[in-house]
Amino acid sequence: MGMQAVTQAQVKKITGSDILEEQDMLATEEPLEIRLSYYTQAGYTAKSISVTMRTPGNDLELAKGFLYTEGIISSREDVTETRHASDTNGNVVYVTLAQGVMPDIVRLERNFYTTSSCGVCGKASIEAVRTACNILDTKDHIEIPHSTIYTLPATLRAQQSVFEHTGGLHGCAIFDTTGNLVMTREDVGRHNALDKLIGAAIDNGLLPLNDHILLLSGRASFELVQKAAMAGIKVIAAVGAPSSLAVQLADEWGMTLVGFLRGERFNIYTGAQRIVI
Structure with missing residues (x-):
């Protein structure tokens, strides 16, 4: 996609009264838009559901993990295709849901605009997310x-x-x-x-x-x-x-x-x- 996880920058490093100019390495931060494609009675429709500031790399995993942890998908079978848009320099990912998987668009529009610092906003209490979480049986014997x-x-x-x-x-x-x-x-x-x-x-x-x-x-x-x-x-x-x-x-x-x-x-x-x- 032509994007790197590390960006070079010219910096002045100060030590005591000494100044040294040299190249420094910065973590790259770029926007990623996730567009969801899902089936309706009129056919497949695409909708932008999230913009997050991220470090480029593993973008398709990021999109699927986001959809899973927000309760939009429940298994990998719910997704038929995940791909970068061809004309957006790697900053847009399309996720196509399997037929029959229907997202809650109203909730998406209300909650899913994020930044790299705060994550998904609008979840002020445990009660607000309990209904979205498919928590598994907590009985186990892990030691x-x-x-x-x-x-x-x-x-x-x-x-x-x-x-x-x-x-x-x-x-x-x-x-x-x-x-x-x-x-x-x-x-x-x-x-x-x-x-x-x-x-x-x-x-x-x-x-x-x-x-x-x-x-x-x-x-x-x-x-x-x-x-x-x-x-x-x-x-x-x-x-x-x-x-x-x-x-x-x-x-x-x-x-x-x-x-x-x-x-x-x-x-x-x-x-x-x-x-x-």
Whole structure:
């Protein structure tokens, strides 16, 4: 598509009273529009449903992950085609739904305009999203040694290729319950990184992710917990802090939420029964 995840910029680096001019690497941020094509009695119709600021790359996964975590699709069979528009420099993705899959257009128009910083707006409470979330049975027998949790951030950092150059991207990864990395994605928007990851899981037939651990490179927000719940994830570990609503949501849906994972320490906010000390 001719777009790169990293952009060069000329900068002045100041150290004490010294000035050095050199090239710096920035995480690329570009708009991505998602256009939905769906079947009506008059035939297929196309509608723009979302514009998000993202780092180019894995755009088709991002579109599918977004549609899944927002309850528009429930399986990869709901999508018949996902492609970049040919005349938009890679900034528009078309997603064609299977016949019989009908989106709630009124809800789409009200809720689905996003930015890289805030994610989907208009979801002020748990009640507002409960009806959209296909939360799976929370009964399980997952047990994860606390020593396994310690190893996750270093593994993610080693895989964050663009972050290594720019320091400007959020990363997330899924691991199996023994700490083996399954896949990772990164983006300037933390919600985009997770949508890309879930989109990749859809493509690889991995959903539901109820026997995996999700690692977030930053904080655990309400929206990220909601997206994880939609994918069936039971265990979330975040390097940063969780929000109060994220903790409330994880507790209500029987999820394990770990925060402030740094070195050999972390806090367990909900679901402590799954972490073996």
